[in-house]
Amino acid sequence: MQPHHRSYWPIVAALTALSAPLVIMYVYQLIDTVTTTAPGSIIPNGITLQHWQFLSQPITRDGPTIWALAGNTLIFACSTAVVVTGVSLTAAYALSRLAMPGRGLFLGGLIVLHAFPTLTLIVAVFLILQYMGLYDTLTGVILVKVAFELPFGIWIMKGFYDSVPWEIEMAGVTDGASRFTVWRLLVLPQVQPGLAALLIFSFLSGWSEFILPLVLAPANAPQVLATYLAAIIADDRVADFSLFKAVSIFYALPVLAIYVIFQKKLMNIYGGGSKG
Amino acid sequence: MKLVLERFTKRFGATTVIDGLDLTVADGEMIALLGPSGCGKSTTLFAIAGLHRVDGGRILFGARDVADVSAQARNVGIVFQNYALYPHMSVAQNIGFPLRVRGESTTQIDRKVRSIAGLVRIDELLDRRPAQLSGGQQQRVALARALVREPDVLLLDEPLANLDAKLRMEMRSEIRRVQLETGITAILVTHDQVEAMSMCDRIALMKTGQIVQISSPAEMYDNPADRYVASFLGNPSIAFLAADAGEELRLAGGQSLGPAGRLAGQGPLELGVRPEHYGPGKGPQLQGKVVMMETHGREDLFEVDLDGGGRLRAILPAGSGVRTGASVDWGVAVERLFAFSPKGARL
Ligand SMILES: Nc1ncnc2c1ncn2[C@@H]1O[C@H](COP(=O)(O)OP(=O)(O)OP(=O)(O)O)[C@@H](O)[C@H]1O
Ligand SMILES: [Mg+2]
Numbered sequence: 118m119q120p121h122h123r124s125y126w127p128i129v130a131a132l133t134a135l136s137a138p139l140v141i142m143y144v145y146q147l148i149d150t151v152t153t154t155a156p157g158s159i160i161p162n163g164i165t166l167q168h169w170q171f172l173s174q175p176i177t178r179d180g181p182t183i184w185a186l187a188g189n190t191l192i193f194a195c196s197t198a199v200v201v202t203g204v205s206l207t208a209a210y211a212l213s214r215l216a217m218p219g220r221g222l223f224l225g226g227l228i229v230l231h232a233f234p235t236l237t238l239i240v241a242v243f244l245i246l247q248y249m250g251l252y253d254t255l256t257g258v259i260l261v262k263v264a265f266e267l268p269f270g271i272w273i274m275k276g277f278y279d280s281v282p283w284e285i286e287m288a289g290v291t292d293g294a295s296r297f298t299v300w301r302l303l304v305l306p307q308v309q310p311g312l313a314a315l316l317i318f319s320f321l322s323g324w325s326e327f328i329l330p331l332v333l334a335p336a337n338a339p340q341v342l343a344t345y346l347a348a349i350i351a352d353d354r355v356a357d358f359s360l361f362k363a364v365s366i367f368y369a370l371p372v373l374a375i376y377v378i379f380q381k382k383l384m385n386i387y388g389g390g391s392k393g
Numbered sequence: 394m395k396l397v398l399e400r401f402t403k404r405f406g407a408t409t410v411i412d413g414l415d416l417t418v419a420d421g422e423m424i425a426l427l428g429p430s431g432c433g434k435s436t437t438l439f440a441i442a443g444l445h446r447v448d449g450g451r452i453l454f455g456a457r458d459v460a461d462v463s464a465q466a467r468n469v470g471i472v473f474q475n476y477a478l479y480p481h482m483s484v485a486q487n488i489g490f491p492l493r494v495r496g497e498s499t500t501q502i503d504r505k506v507r508s509i510a511g512l513v514r515i516d517e518l519l520d521r522r523p524a525q526l527s528g529g530q531q532q533r534v535a536l537a538r539a540l541v542r543e544p545d546v547l548l549l550d551e552p553l554a555n556l557d558a559k560l561r562m563e564m565r566s567e568i569r570r571v572q573l574e575t576g577i578t579a580i581l582v583t584h585d586q587v588e589a590m591s592m593c594d595r596i597a598l599m600k601t602g603q604i605v606q607i608s609s610p611a612e613m614y615d616n617p618a619d620r621y622v623a624s625f626l627g628n629p630s631i632a633f634l635a636a637d638a639g640e641e642l643r644l645a646g647g648q649s650l651g652p653a654g655r656l657a658g659q660g661p662l663e664l665g666v667r668p669e670h671y672g673p674g675k676g677p678q679l680q681g682k683v684v685m686m687e688t689h690g691r692e693d694l695f696e697v698d699l700d701g702g703g704r705l706r707a708i709l710p711a712g713s714g715v716r717t718g719a720s721v722d723w724g725v726a727v728e729r730l731f732a733f734s735p736k737g738a739r740l
Contacts, residue, residue: 284477287444290464291471292491292538306481 150363168363176349176360181340183367189255190341193330194323196259201266201319202312208267209274210300214286230268239332246333253336258329265329266319277311278304310385317379321372342368394455394545394578395420396441402449403436410436411602413450418546423572423579424607425589427625428599434582437599438548441580443467454545470539470577474551476531478523484534485510485519491542509537513571529560536568540575547572547579553588565592586626590614598622620737623665629694631731632671634664634703638732644679646701650725651677656732659740665731668694668706673713676724681705683719697721 150168152161171183211217212224242261243252251257281304289299305312327343334340340348346368349361376383398416402409411433418424426434439445441452443464452460459467479487486493488509489502497505510516513533523531532552539547552568553561569592572579583589589596590610597607598621606618617623623631635645638659642650656662684704685696688711695707695715707723715721732740 282475282477284473284475285479287439287442287464288471288473288477288538289479289490290444291442291467291469292494293465293468293542294490294494295465298494303479 146362149359168359186342186345194320197262197323198316198320200263201270202316205270205274209271213275213278227268235265253334258333270315277308281307313382314385396546397453400450404448421576423593425593425596426582427589427596432599433602438582442469442471468545470544471548472535472539472552474554476535480523484521488537488541509541513537528556547577549581619739620733623731629668629706631665631667632705636664637661646699646703648679663733668708670726670729671705671707672709672723675726678722678724683717686717
């Protein structure tokens with residue numbers, strides 16, 4: 118074990134050196150949010166919680182509280198995750214197993230959309246949303262986000278379904294179970310790792326989405342954390358750079374937590390199969 | 394329950410895989426569908442199970458035509474080659490699944506699962522997951538799950554193909570024992586002749602979607618309907634010699650097997666000689682040379698090139714002392730020969 122480990126050291130050292138600047142920046146960012154620093158110096162000279170005051174009061178006098186923003190972001194990310202996963206779960210099963218008309222076309226379209234720079238559709242999407250009266254609403258942004266995420270989700274789930282042996286379903290059918298029961302009781306448990314991974318993935322993707330809310334919901338009401346962060350920088354009234362750093366950390370914490378907790382589950386998405 | 398296939402036809406797209414197949418399996422009988430890969434054995438089995446739609450003909454369970462009945466409503470038990478156990482369920486849950494789907498009470502399910510587990514001898518494995526079982530044990534679980542709801546027919550698709558040689562022998566007799574004890578009508582799909590011969594009451598030998606011969610294992614071995622059947626059964630396999638039947642039965646290589654008897658005047662034909670019917674003192678002698686010898690422990694297998702052409706196989710008890718390269722004048726048991734027309738029909 119030991120000699121084996123040692124042979125990795127040069128690589129580890131090189132990687133550490135390369136990523137050191139980023140790590141140091143992050144550490145500084147964290148320190149900056151709880152300290153005061155004299156202008157021109159890089160050594161902090163005092164401790165303060167002033168930059169974290171946004172937790173208890175709105176940053177700008179008439180602006181939203183951070184919790185309202187976080188709530189919006191949470192709703193946005195959760196809805197995206199749930200809808201993407203739900204639709205992928207059923208659509209991918211149909212594409213993987215059912216001999217339905219237009220299946221080939223659908224699969225082809227999926228691959229194209231998967232690789233397509235969907236953001237180039239933003240103008241068309243904007244027009245459609247406006248026509249539907251969903252422009253500048255959170256619902257509208259969620260719908261668009263879901264649509265953009267679906268090709269990836271369906272494709273991933275189809276991979277998981279494809280790896281479930283055909284015989285298991287046939288055994289279930291001869292055991293007397295309906296196709297739906299077979300799916301629910303026999304197939305679903307076996308794609309469960311994919312389900313969990315997709316749920317987390319699309320949640321994270323929703324949490325960090327910036328462009329769509331920025332373009333499709335620019336008004337104050339449905340703002341999410343990402344667009345709000347951008348707004349703070351742009352806003353001359355709030356010139357406090359440490360505040361910006363503190364909000365960023367607040368914004369990044371859930372992502373970090375999820376990665377730490379669900380690391381194993383997320384890796385599944387690259388495995389693409391169930392083990393015995 | 395008696396099972397009848399009448400003019401059963403199955404197509405995949407434009408290709409007809411099975412064309413008008415007739416098969417009758419008596420109540421409580423175990424029959425083997427034997428044939429080379431791709432001949433349509435699994436297709437037939439899956440059609441009986443209702444997993445494939447039937448394109449023509451009737452499938453009768455007893456008096457009931459089930460050709461248009463869904464798989465769920467057919468009441469068949471099926472064992473797949475890879476067992477198809479449900480990996481996320483315990484052995485007990487696997488076996489109980491057909492009953493659970495039918496909505497039986499947990500106490501009833503528990504009782505039936507225990508009794509069937511006793512029959513296939515896996516009582517002590519009920520709490521395990523499939524991944525924690527050996528191949529043979531998984532096989533037993535699959536068998537139990539197929540049997541637990543007392544199906545009309547039991548279908549086995551190459552159930553032993555994934556087992557090692559020793560386990561295969563063991564499971565061969567186990568499956569047969571369970572089949573006899575339950576008295577269930579069963580169809581075994583296999584491409585292993587030993588399996589078919591040792592486990593089943595009758596064998597249906599298939600070739601490209603048709604049944605060539607259907608009879609008991611001994612009858613099929615001793616009295617093959619044509620050259621294909623003769624060549625399929627027997628290990629080591631039968632050897633064929635080109636010959637000509639006039640007054641005398643003369644091999645293409647020039648050597649004679651004596652008077653042609655009932656074959657007299659047939660002209661060009663092919664002779665089939667099983668290895669056990671060729672050897673020292675078995676009949677009219679043929680000159681030849683041993684080109685290959687294999688020791689199988691209890692017996693030795695020889696290949697002999699006849700002078701003038703033709704190759705025969707012989708199987709002799711070990712210790713004959715004959716070596717590769719030796720010249721031999723072994724005989725052929727003429728009365729046990731099979732004769733086939735150039736087209737392969739039995740003469
Ligand atoms: N779903 C399908 N679509 C098209 N052709 C098929 C399909 N299933 C089977 N076939 C064809 O039907 C023929 C018979 O297949 P089948 O699986 O019944 O063979 P088999 O006798 O069971 O062979 P094996 O011993 O290899 O399992 C084969 O030529 C196969 O290619
Ligand atoms: Mg097969």
